Amino acid sequence: MVMATTILVGAQWGDEGKGKIIDVLTEQADVVVRYQGGNNAGHTVEVGDQKYVLHLIPSGILHPGKISVIGNGVVVDPAALLGEIEHLRGRGVSIDGNLYVSETAHLVFPYHKLLDEIREEQKGKRKIGTTKRGIGPAYADKVARTGLRLVDLLATERFSGKLRRKVQENNEIFKAFGAKPLSFAKINDEYVECGRKLRPFITDTVTLLNRAVRDGKNILFEGAQGTLLDIDFGTYPFVTSSNATAGGACVGTGVPPHKVDRVVGVMKAYTTRVGEGPFPTELLDNQGTLLRETGREFGATTGRPRRCGWFDAVATRYAVMVNGIDELAVTKLDVLDGLPKVKVCVAYKVGGKVYETVPNDIDLLQRCTPMYQEFDGWQTSTKLAQDFDQLPKRARVYLQKLAQLSGAKLSIVSVGARREETIFL
Numbered sequence: 001m002v003m004a005t006t007i008l009v010g011a012q013w014g015d016e017g018k019g020k021i022i023d024v025l026t027e028q029a030d031v032v033v034r035y036q037g038g039n040n041a042g043h044t045v046e047v048g049d050q051k052y053v054l055h056l057i058p059s060g061i062l063h064p065g066k067i068s069v070i071g072n073g074v075v076v077d078p079a080a081l082l083g084e085i086e087h088l089r090g091r092g093v094s095i096d097g098n099l100y101v102s103e104t105a106h107l108v109f110p111y112h113k114l115l116d117e118i119r120e121e122q123k124g125k126r127k128i129g130t131t132k133r134g135i136g137p138a139y140a141d142k143v144a145r146t147g148l149r150l151v152d153l154l155a156t157e158r159f160s161g162k163l164r165r166k167v168q169e170n171n172e173i174f175k176a177f178g179a180k181p182l183s184f185a186k187i188n189d190e191y192v193e194c195g196r197k198l199r200p201f202i203t204d205t206v207t208l209l210n211r212a213v214r215d216g217k218n219i220l221f222e223g224a225q226g227t228l229l230d231i232d233f234g235t236y237p238f239v240t241s242s243n244a245t246a247g248g249a250c251v252g253t254g255v256p257p258h259k260v261d262r263v264v265g266v267m268k269a270y271t272t273r274v275g276e277g278p279f280p281t282e283l284l285d286n287q288g289t290l291l292r293e294t295g296r297e298f299g300a301t302t303g304r305p306r307r308c309g310w311f312d313a314v315a316t317r318y319a320v321m322v323n324g325i326d327e328l329a330v331t332k333l334d335v336l337d338g339l340p341k342v343k344v345c346v347a348y349k350v351g352g353k354v355y356e357t358v359p360n361d362i363d364l365l366q367r368c369t370p371m372y373q374e375f376d377g378w379q380t381s382t383k384l385a386q387d388f389d390q391l392p393k394r395a396r397v398y399l400q401k402l403a404q405l406s407g408a409k410l411s412i413v414s415v416g417a418r419r420e421e422t423i424f425l
Contacts, residue, residue, distance in 0.1 A: 004261035005219045007249045008329075010226030011265035011319040011406075013235075013273040014244075015299070015306060017331030018266045019043025020414060022059040022222050024422050025264075030217040032060025033069035033209060035252030036242040037224030038108060038138065039080045040131040042299070046417040050091075056081050057088065057099065058222050064094055067212075069205050070101040073242065073252020075138040076150065077108040078194035085201075101198065102205040103151040107191070109163075110182055111170035112137040118177050128238055128276055131302055139241040141166075150202050153195035160188050206254030213259050221249040227265075227319035228273075228358075235362060238277025246323040265325035265408060267316055269333045269398075270342075272306040274299050278365040281309035281345045295335040310343040310372065313405035318358045320407045328403055329412035333395060334421075339377040342398060345370035346405060375401070382415045388425050391415075 008025065010016045023045045026032055039055040046052075047062060054061070056076065058068040070076065085095055112134030119137075120127045130136060141147035146166065152159045164184050171181040212219055225244040228234045233245055242248060246263045250256060270291055273279045282288065288308045291297065297306035319325065336342050348355040348368035359365045378392035385391045391399075391413070403410040413423040 005213065005221075005255070005259055007221040007223070007246045007260055007263045007323075009223045009246050009263060009265055009319075009323050009325070010244065011267040011316050011323070011325065011328070012226050012271055012312070013228045013279070014041065014224070014226035015272050015274060015297075016226060016266040016268050017414060018222065019045045019054065019059045020331065020417060020419075021264070021266050021329045021412060022220065023047070023062060024412075024419050025220055026060040026063045026066055028218055029060060029066060029220040031067045031069060031209070031212050031219045032058040032222055033071050033205075033219065033253055034058045034074055034222045034224065035071045035249045036073040036244060037240065038075040038133060038135040039077050040133040040135045040240070041224035043224075044417075047419060052088075052091075055084060057084050060220065060222075061088065061093060061095070061099060066098065068099050069209065069253075070099075070105060071205055071209075071253040072102040072104040073248060074102070075106045075108050075135055075142070075242075076101065077133065078153070078191060078198055082194055082197055096200070099201050100203050100205055100208060101150060101201045103149065103154070103202050104206075105150050106138055106142045106147040107149060107153065108134045108138045109148075109166070109191075110134075110187055111167060111174075112141070114174065114179060114182070115170065118174075118179065130275070136241040150195075150198070153191060154199060154202065156192055156195070159192070159195070163188055163191070209253055209255050213255060219255070221253065221255075223248065227323060228315055233322050235277050235365060237362070238275065246325075262326045263324050264327045264329055264411070265316075265319060265323060266329045266331060267319075267402075267406070268331050269311060269336055269402070270295075271309045271312045271315070272297055274302075274304055274306050278362065278368070279307055279309060280314075280348055280365070280368045280370045281312045282307050283309045291335060294338070295332055310345055310370070311402060312345045312370070313402070314345060314348055314356060315358055316402075316406045325408045327411035328406060328408045329414065330399060330402060330410065331414040333399070333413055334382050334415045336377065337381050337383075338379060340379060342375050342377050343372040344375065344401065344405065346373050347371040373401075383421060385415055385423060388413065388423055391423070
């Protein structure tokens with residue numbers, strides 16, 4: 001795959017294996033930039049016998065000499081970021097001079113986390129299924145124009161004044177719910193210290209990235225979550241709080257749309273979802289359990305078991321449309337190796353009506369039943385395949401059908417978690 005300026009997005013409900021694909025594409029990149037989300041998402045990367053789980057820092061940090069950037073569209077928990085930095089340093093990963101964080105990225109505070117928890121508890125059975133990391137409330141403050149940013153953190157007196165008002169405001173809310181008030185002094189001291197430690201990494205990343213574009217650098221934009229969790233285009237309200245789609249890369253970094261060369265969509269050879277919300281192809285039987293156990297489908301951030309189901313071509317076709325996906329990367333093909341039959345959802349049905357697109361009415365989507373096309377399984381290992389022609393014929397037929405139904409070109413197939421277990425077409 002030729003690089004240039006590439007956006008990599010999840011084409012399902014997140015957890016598609018973006019971390020692994022970002023990692024293998026970073027070989028050809030000069031700069032890797034994360035453009036949205038917070039530490040509510042995790043990317044798992046395996047390098048040899050070493051396993052890394054990254055939450056805020058782009059996966060490109062595992063490649064020496066590459067520049068990693070956390071863009072303005074990300075909300076940053078500074079303590080979590082520092083913890084990640086120290087963890088990587090402890091494992092011999094070079095951080096200094098390789099990592100930059102946008103000075104205009106918004107901060108996540110303890111009151112955001114407590115608000116997140118209270119709101120989830122209040123919803124009861126209608127809960128969203130958030131990670132309770134405070135991401136949604138932090139984005140809400142950003143939109144309400146009351147948020148604090150990393151640039152504020154570097155101006156201690158101004159920061160403390162703004163923080164005091166925010167803590168007082170939120171303590172009134174906590175009082176109404178019978179929750180204990182938060183200590184301004186404790187939060188202020190902790191965050192000022194975080195600011196001191198993070199100062200070397202904080203910069204004007206908009207200028208940095210646009211200079212890289214001007215200089216012809218290969219830039220890889222890394223999204224978190226997936227298309228069906230996008231705040232505007234996902235299965236609202238069971239979504240994340242930011243734009244996980246390709247458009248989010250521009251507003252989350254300051255690189256203009258006409259400088260983007262291609263969009264790569266990552267999707268599993270089946271479908272998973274974490275949290276609440278509609279999931280038409282979900283398997284609630286032994287087949288779903290088998291996919292979960294074989295695919296090690298547990299959240300990188302929370303450890304929650306993922307809901308598993310057959311590949312949903314309706315949802316993926318929608319993702320290709322809204323992202324402008326040019327090329328597809330299919331991951332975890334090997335998870336299906338032992339199955340005698342595999343299925344693909346080609347349409348939804350409610351009553352007598354057939355839907356070939358994803359309904360925006362969430363109640364209607366909840367009632368959709370999948371219409372399947374069945375394929376013979378290949379029942380042999382794909383893990384040793386080095387190129388597409390070495391894959392079993394039935395696996396090739398299946399992959400070609402996924403690309404055809406999704407409406408984009410197949411360019412990468414992953415048959416395992418390691419870097420070398422990757423086929424480029």
